[in-house]
Structure formats: C-alpha cells, structure tokens
Amino acid sequence: MVRNKILIVGLGLIGGSLAKAFKKCGYEIHAYDIDKSAIEKAICEGVVKERIDDLNETEDEYAFSFICVPVLESIPILGKLSSKIKNGIITDVGSTKTHICKYSIEHKIANFIGGHPMAGTEKIGYKYSFDELFNGAYYFITPTEMNRKEDIEKLKNLLQSIGCKVEEVDYVLHDKITAVISHLPHVVSAGLVNMLNSNEIYCKFAGGGFKDITRISSSSPKMWADISISNKNMLLELIDAYIELLKNFKTSLKSENYNEIFNYFEKAKIIRDTIVSDEK
Ligand SMILES: NC(=O)c1ccc[n+]([C@@H]2O[C@H](COP(=O)([O-])OP(=O)(O)OC[C@H]3O[C@@H](n4cnc5c(N)ncnc54)[C@H](O)[C@@H]3O)[C@@H](O)[C@H]2O)c1
Numbered sequence: 001m002v003r004n005k006i007l008i009v010g011l012g013l014i015g016g017s018l019a020k021a022f023k024k025c026g027y028e029i030h031a032y033d034i035d036k037s038a039i040e041k042a043i044c045e046g047v048v049k050e051r052i053d054d055l056n057e058t059e060d061e062y063a064f065s066f067i068c069v070p071v072l073e074s075i076p077i078l079g080k081l082s083s084k085i086k087n088g089i090i091t092d093v094g095s096t097k098t099h100i101c102k103y104s105i106e107h108k109i110a111n112f113i114g115g116h117p118m119a120g121t122e123k124i125g126y127k128y129s130f131d132e133l134f135n136g137a138y139y140f141i142t143p144t145e146m147n148r149k150e151d152i153e154k155l156k157n158l159l160q161s162i163g164c165k166v167e168e169v170d171y172v173l174h175d176k177i178t179a180v181i182s183h184l185p186h187v188v189s190a191g192l193v194n195m196l197n198s199n200e201i202y203c204k205f206a207g208g209g210f211k212d213i214t215r216i217s218s219s220s221p222k223m224w225a226d227i228s229i230s231n232k233n234m235l236l237e238l239i240d241a242y243i244e245l246l247k248n249f250k251t252s253l254k255s256e257n258y259n260e261i262f263n264y265f266e267k268a269k270i271i272r273d274t275i276v277s278d279e280k
C-alpha cells in the first residue's frame with residue numbers, strides 16, 4: 001500500500017470533486033469509470049495520474065479507495081474491490097448507507113467504512129466537479145463494530161484535510177435523517193415540476209419561487225431512482241406523513257380556518273429562518 005495513492009471509482013460530480021481536492025493536498029489519484037472520456041479529461045488536466053481499465057485487476061496499493069457511483073451500482077463494486085484491496089481503507093459517498101453497510105457486515109469487509117458528503121449540486125458529471133465542493137460541508141461517516149479505530153481516525157483525518165466537518169452516525173439513523181432533509185424534498189420537488197406537465201404557459205412564467213424550490217429537480221434521474229429504491233421504507237413512511245400534512249392543510253383551507261392556515265406558514269418560516277441563519 002502506498003500512503004499517498006487514492007483510487008476513485010466513478011469520476012463524476014462527487015468523485016471528480018474529491019479527486020481535485022485530494023490532488024490539491026498532494027495525493028496521487030488513479031481512477032476507474034465506465035465513461036472513459038471523464039478520465040481522459042482528468043488526465044489532461046493533471047488531476048488523475050492513471051486510468052484503471054479493469055477493477056478485477058486492481059492492485060492492493062491504495063491508502064483509500066472511494067466508490068462514487070450511483071448507490072445501486074456501489075455494492076457490486078464494493079464486492080470487486082474488497083476481493084483485491086486488503087490493506088487500504090475502502091469507503092463510498094452514496095446518499096444511502098443501510099444497504100451498503102449491511103452488505104459489508106454480511107461479507108465481513110472490515111476495511112470498508114460508509115461515507116456521505118452532505119454537499120453537492122444539481123449538475124451531473126466530471127465537467128462540473130470542483131475542488132472546493134466539500135470545504136465547510138458536513139460529511140457523515142457510518143462506521144460499524146467491525147471497523148478498526150485507527151482506520152476510522154485515518155478516514156476522518158483525510159476528510160478534515162479537505163475542509164469537511166465529519167460526523168459519525170449509525171447507518172440506519174443516517175438514512176432516516178437524509179430521507180427527511182434530502183430524499184423526500186427531491187421527490188416533492190420533482191412532483192411540483194411534473195405538475196406543470198410541460199404546459200407552455202406554466203413553463204414560460206415560472207419565476208424565482210418556482211425555480212428556487214425546484215432547482216434540485218435538474219439532478220441525475222439515475223442517482224435519484226437508485227436512492228429512492230435504496231431508501232424505500234423510510235421514504236414510504238415519510239410520503240404518508242407528508243400526505244397527512246397536506247390533508248390537514250386542505251381541511252383548514254376548506255373551512256377557511258385563518259389561524260390554522262397562518263400557523264402552517266408561520267411555523268415553516270420560523271424553522272427555515274433558523275436553518276438559514278445557522279449557515280456560515
Ligand atoms: N450529486 C450530489 O449532490 C451528491 C451529493 C452527495 C453524494 N452523492 C452520491 O454520490 C454518488 C455519485 O453521484 P454524482 O453526483 O457524482 O453522479 P454523477 O452522475 O455526476 O457521477 C457518477 C459517475 O459514475 C460513473 N458510473 C456509473 N455507474 C458506474 C459503474 N457501474 N462503474 C463505474 N463507473 C460508473 C458515471 O459514468 C459517472 O461518471 C451517488 O451515489 C450519489 O448518491 C451525490
């Protein structure tokens with residue numbers, strides 16, 4: 001294992017941004033992607049040193065290997081990598097953690113530690129990646145009983161070196177938190193856009209408010225289909241709770257209960273203003 005070598009599998013928005021941030025810190029980056037053009041671009045830019053053509057041939061030479069592909073693709077890749085990489089730490093960036101952590105426990109992959117940066121954009125692919133994406137962002141890691149304390153510390157140190165605020169959390173709790181603050185909002189945002197049904201008049205006049213609440217609907221459909229399936233049970237519960245909330249609003253509106261309607265908006269304003277004022 002070489003201390004300064006990092007393997008990135010999936011050189012898209014997140015993998016590319018990690019590669020750029022680690023390269024800036026002096027690491028040598030090797031990368032694998034089914035889209036070879038992304039890697040060729042990164043080699044031309046001097047971000048990636050070497051393209052890996054076949055994961056089955058991966059050498060056990062990386063201090064860290066990051067799996068940065070859509071979540072349903074991540075598990076077979078972890079299977080392949082873990083049969084080759086025995087010394088370095090393997091981690092991922094997937095938006096859900098239960099599936100992959102359970103897989104690592106069932107297959108006794110003690111050098112795998114789940115991870116997930118709470119930073120991203122609605123853009124897709126390496127060309128939109130940038131080295132500052134994770135600077136100042138929360139980054140969940142979801143260690144399990146199997147992991148060695150020193151590996152957890154090594155991963156934390158690496159992530160802190162690129163500016164992340166690392167939070168250790170249980171993988172089931174992780175999927176609950178992200179279902180509330182990320183997965184349901186993406187389902188709702190896409191729903192609002194789908195309500196327009198490509199109607200020309202609605203699309204023409206959609207203004208700032210609509211664009212703000214639906215920015216994230218320009219994200220990768222593959223990434224969000226994978227996340228939805230992977231966090232199905234949490235998401236189903238939340239969709240029920242959200243429908244209930246809308247039903248209550250509907251009842252207040254039908255009866256023109258002004259106080260209830262006012263409270264619905266006031267409560268939201270108070271909570272959101274707190275979240276936004278906490279941002280640095
Ligand atoms: N975009 C975000 O805001 C965000 C934030 C945090 C975490 N994530 C997670 O990061 C991961 C990657 O998302 P992204 O936004 O970088 O997506 P992306 O589409 O920009 O990049 C994914 C890359 O993986 C490659 N890829 C896909 N399947 C592959 C396979 N089987 N083998 C090798 N390469 C493959 C694609 O060619 C692409 O280059 C996802 O698991 C997502 O849940 C995304």
Ligand SMILES: O=C(O)C(=O)C[C@]1(C(=O)O)C=C[C@@H](O)C=C1
Pocket residue numbers: 094095117118119120121122123181182183216219
């Ligand atoms: O800012 C965005 O575009 C995002 O959607 C980023 C976002 C999020 O929902 O906050 C998306 C998925 C991730 O797993 C983490 C971050």
